[in-house]
Structure formats: C-alpha cells, structure tokens
Amino acid sequence: MPEHKPLENRIRAKAAELGFVACGIAAADSAPRTGERLRQWLHDGMHGDMIWMEARAHHRESPAGLWPEVRSVIALGMSYAPAADPLALADAHDVGRISVYAQGADYHDVVKRALKALGRWLATEAGCDLKVFVDTAPVMEKPLSEAAGLGWQGKHTNLVSRAHGSWLFLGAIYTTLDLAPDTPGSDACGSCDACQRACPTDAFPQPYRLDARRCISYLTIEHAGPIPHEFRKGIGNRIYGCDDCLAVCPWNKFAATAARNLAFAPRAELTAPxxxxxxxxxxxxxxxxxxxxxxxxxxxxxxxxxxxxxxxxxxxxxxxxxxxxxxxxxxxxxxxxxxxxxxxxxxxxx
Structure with a gap:
C-alpha cells in the first residue's frame, strides 16, 4: 500500500493543480517585525490618502490581529510574467501605458476563486477552519510570503522570487491547522539598485522603503484628487500603474511566461490603447x-x-x-x- 503523503505536500500539489506556481507555509507569528515597520511607515505618512491602511493597522500587524485562532498561513502565488517588454511603449506618445497586471482579467477574481477552491478542499481534507485573502483584506501578503519561502521583499518592496522574478500575484489562507513551516526566503538583491534607479518619480527614499505619495501606481490608481505638478512629467504616458521598478529586476530572467495563468493574458485593446x-x-x-x-x-x-x-x-x-x-x-x-x-x-x- 503506497505511503500516505503528508498534508503539506498534498496542499502544494492541489495548489499547483489550481494554477498557483508558488506555495509555502509559515507559522502565524513568523513575521514579528511586520507590525513595527508598518507603524513607522504610517507614522511617516508614506501611505498618502490610503486611510484604510491606518484605520485597520491593528489587523495588518499580524495574522492573529485579524483572526486570533490562526495557527498557520499558506502563502500562494500566481504568475503574470509578461511576454512583451513592459517598457517598450515608453516613447509611444500617442498611446497610454497600462501596467502589465491590469491588461488581463481582474486578478482579484481569478486568485480568490482559486483560493476558495483550495480552501474548500482543505476544509474537507483536514476538517479545519480557515479564511482566504487576496489584497483587498488587511493582510500583509508580502512579508508573510517571504516568511513562507516564496521569495523575499526586494528593494522595491515587492516580492521577488528566484523562479518567477517580480511577477507574482499573492494570496493567503489562514488556517487553524498546525502545519510544518517552510524555510523563509532570504534576500538576494545584493548590491543591485536597478529598481531604485528606474523609478521616474524617486519614490524610494531608501532601499526597501516606498513613499507611496511619490509612486506612479499610487498617483494613478489610489489618489483621487489632482496629481501634484511635480510628478506630472515623470508620469509620461503611464495611465494606470507603473511597471518600471518591477520590469528592471534581474531576477525576471528566470520568469517563464509559460507559467502565467492564461486568465492574465493581455487583452489586445489594453496593451496599447x-x-x-x-x-x-x-x-x-x-x-x-x-x-x-x-x-x-x-x-x-x-x-x-x-x-x-x-x-x-x-x-x-x-x-x-x-x-x-x-x-x-x-x-x-x-x-x-x-x-x-x-x-x-x-x-x-x-
């Protein structure tokens, strides 16, 4: 009779079946400095108009702050690695540039649908309680994904994966199960500062720290009022988001577009409108x-x-x-x- 595989291995296999290219496990208390860093970032006002970050900071500081019963976090990633160079249209002044992640289907829907499917399977398989989250909930997916071994938070503050570069959509499942944790990710940015130099509006006051108030993604998506004049020239022809700091990451050379979920294939009318x-x-x-x-x-x-x-x-x-x-x-x-x-x-x- 074949040996029954550990639950952790079965979770990874099911996650891959559902379209996740990365899956790791962390203890719920495995990113203790997250709350401290978040509080400092908010204190410095770097969240701009994103008042919800401040209003629910106590939930974001740790998984237990949102759900006291949580024991383990399953961190998951879907690839949206682009087939074309995201910077190719920088000088095409008759078109608007849309960030790679928004050229296909809404990732909130795609990732959450897969998370729910995995959650239903896990609840049946292990008889546990759980909650699933994409980035609309007060969850710090990036430090938790680092703790679960999916990669590390790069100098641009986004997750970097050795296998998928900077092109991962992240999701998380909180569960009451005591699962065996994976080895945390380790920083492999080294002396590279390509992402810092690529930013058109100098949104990085220092490595690993983002001032959202200067970030083109924030200005074109989250910010509701007039865009400050000092950033308008830097925005160029970017009309939704900005890929520059992600696109120049050297680790992207390992990101195979074949791993991308087909739902994220760009719609023709959104590639160069x-x-x-x-x-x-x-x-x-x-x-x-x-x-x-x-x-x-x-x-x-x-x-x-x-x-x-x-x-x-x-x-x-x-x-x-x-x-x-x-x-x-x-x-x-x-x-x-x-x-x-x-x-x-x-x-x-x-």
Whole structure:
C-alpha cells in the first residue's frame, strides 16, 4: 500500500493543480517585525490618502490581529510574467501605458476563486477552519510570503522570487491547522539598485522603503484628487500603474511566461490603447471598455485625468481638440488636468 503523503505536500500539489506556481507555509507569528515597520511607515505618512491602511493597522500587524485562532498561513502565488517588454511603449506618445497586471482579467477574481477552491478542499481534507485573502483584506501578503519561502521583499518592496522574478500575484489562507513551516526566503538583491534607479518619480527614499505619495501606481490608481505638478512629467504616458521598478529586476530572467495563468493574458485593446480613444470615453463607454478589468474600479473620471496627464506629456498637437472639450468637464479634477494638458500642448516646445 503506497505511503500516505503528508498534508503539506498534498496542499502544494492541489495548489499547483489550481494554477498557483508558488506555495509555502509559515507559522502565524513568523513575521514579528511586520507590525513595527508598518507603524513607522504610517507614522511617516508614506501611505498618502490610503486611510484604510491606518484605520485597520491593528489587523495588518499580524495574522492573529485579524483572526486570533490562526495557527498557520499558506502563502500562494500566481504568475503574470509578461511576454512583451513592459517598457517598450515608453516613447509611444500617442498611446497610454497600462501596467502589465491590469491588461488581463481582474486578478482579484481569478486568485480568490482559486483560493476558495483550495480552501474548500482543505476544509474537507483536514476538517479545519480557515479564511482566504487576496489584497483587498488587511493582510500583509508580502512579508508573510517571504516568511513562507516564496521569495523575499526586494528593494522595491515587492516580492521577488528566484523562479518567477517580480511577477507574482499573492494570496493567503489562514488556517487553524498546525502545519510544518517552510524555510523563509532570504534576500538576494545584493548590491543591485536597478529598481531604485528606474523609478521616474524617486519614490524610494531608501532601499526597501516606498513613499507611496511619490509612486506612479499610487498617483494613478489610489489618489483621487489632482496629481501634484511635480510628478506630472515623470508620469509620461503611464495611465494606470507603473511597471518600471518591477520590469528592471534581474531576477525576471528566470520568469517563464509559460507559467502565467492564461486568465492574465493581455487583452489586445489594453496593451496599447490610443489616448484619443480614451479621452472620448463617457462613463458608459469607460465601463464597457474596462469590463472585467481591475481598472474599472477607479472610475471614468480618474482614468480621464490620467489620460490628460499623458496627453500633456505627449507633444501630440492632434490631441488638442479632445483635450479642449474636457476643459469644461463637470468633474473639477478632470477639468483642471485638461487645462494643464492644453497649456502643455499649446505652449511647450515639441
């Protein structure tokens, strides 16, 4: 009779069956410095307008702060390694650049669906209580993933994997099971500072520390008001997120696109959308174009604001009519961005 495999091995096998390319286990108390670092980051105001980070900091500080019964954390990763160079369109001033992670299906839905399937299987298999989380919950997935051996938090603060580079979507399962933990990840950034040098808005005051208030991903996604003028030129033609610090990571050379979940394959209309088309979108048009995409969450006004910044940086006078119309937009943030873009296209040298 064949030997019954340990539960930990069966968890990894089931996770792989469900599309996870990385799976590791950590004790619930295995990242004790996480709370201290979070409190300092919040104290320094580096979370910007992300008030929810502060409001639920006590839940984020440790798994037990969110769910006292948790004993082990199963950390999981899905690959979204891009087939094309994310920086290839940097000088294509007639298009808007969308971060790789948002060019396909909404990862929240894809990852959570797989997490729930794994959770149902585990509850049946082991008779335990558990909770599943993607990044919409107050969970510190990156330090927990490092503790579980998936990789390490690089100098850009994102998780880096030896096998999958900087291209992992993370999820976590909290469980009441006492599972055997994996060996934690160890930092392999060495002297490399490519991600720090790549940032267009100097969002890293020091390695391993991100000032979200200067980050293009934060400014184009989380920030609701006018984008500060000091960062507008640095944004270039990025209209949703920024891949620069991730894309230059040397560990990406080991990330095989074959490992990517097919759901994250880029939609053709989101790989290089024309700014002229995007600037013409009303709310209904925005919802239609971005249906099923994480981009839908930011709403039409924030997207148009971002596109106007890109238009102002484009030097493309053909965009002036579309920009001009938006100077009278009912949303004051959109109207202000349109005025700025109009001035850039009218008065700035080509």
């Amino acid at each position: 024309m700014l002229s088309d995007l600037l013409a979108l009303d709310d209904a048009g925005f919802r239609q174009v971005f249906a099923g995409s994480p981009i839908k969450r930011i709403g039409r006004n924030r997207m148009i604001r971002n596109c106007l910044i890109a238009a102002g940086n484009s030097g493309n006078g053909a965009l002036l009519p579309a920009v001009g119309v938006l100077r009278d937009d009912p949303d004051p943030v959109v109207a202000e961005a349109a005025g700025w873009a109009h001035d850039q296209l009218t008065f700035s040298p080509p």
